[in-house]
Amino acid sequence: MNSAVDKEYGRALYSLAEEEHAEVEILNEIRAIREFLSPEYVYLLSDPAIPKDERIGFVSEAFDGKINKYLANFLKLMTERNKAYDIKGCFREYENIYYDAFGIVRVKAESAVEINEEQRTKLQAKLEAYTGKIVEIEYIVRKDLVGGMRLQFAGRRIDETIKKKFRDIESRLIHTVV
Numbered sequence: 001m002n003s004a005v006d007k008e009y010g011r012a013l014y015s016l017a018e019e020e021h022a023e024v025e026i027l028n029e030i031r032a033i034r035e036f037l038s039p040e041y042v043y044l045l046s047d048p049a050i051p052k053d054e055r056i057g058f059v060s061e062a063f064d065g066k067i068n069k070y071l072a073n074f075l076k077l078m079t080e081r082n083k084a085y086d087i088k089g090c091f092r093e094y095e096n097i098y099y100d101a102f103g104i105v106r107v108k109a110e111s112a113v114e115i116n117e118e119q120r121t122k123l124q125a126k127l128e129a130y131t132g133k134i135v136e137i138e139y140i141v142r143k144d145l146v147g148g149m150r151l152q153f154a155g156r157r158i159d160e161t162i163k164k165k166f167r168d169i170e171s172r173l174i175h176t177v178v
Helices: 004-019 024-034 041-044 051-064 071-079 084-101 115-129 163-173
Strands: 105-111 136-142 148-153 156-161
Touching: 004 024, 004 071, 024 071, 024 084, 024 136, 024 163, 041 051, 041 148, 051 071, 051 105, 084 163, 105 115, 105 163, 115 136, 148 163, 156 163
Parallel strands: 105 136
Antiparallel strands: 105 148, 148 156
């Protein structure tokens, strides 16, 4: 769950991006720099032993001229206000607002084996017909599922894995009175 800080700052960043017609650009840059924001780097931006101006300088050195100026300024502002630990949460909030605004549903599809392109295309079409929205699918291979697929989206979970079917059978056998 997002904190009040995540929501407030994430919404402010999105509002600015929207005014500048840079929603997609900033979303892509958020995705690109998210990995750069390691726990160690965030700690560095938060360390009270380092003067605030120096910490802001780290952000300038890393991002000025390399990403959208509003996003770079956002990172500096978060550092200046000692909220570097909230940056990733703000990014999640930004993404949530973006997906809502553009009618996109994120889906996590877990399967025991890699899904081929034809299967991906069919799944995409079925989910878009079902939700009535654009679907963005993250595919994850999990050998422990044995077979089948598990989908998670919009607060729903559809589990058609063999692992689940085994659990269901086990549960029925345990509760069967002979």
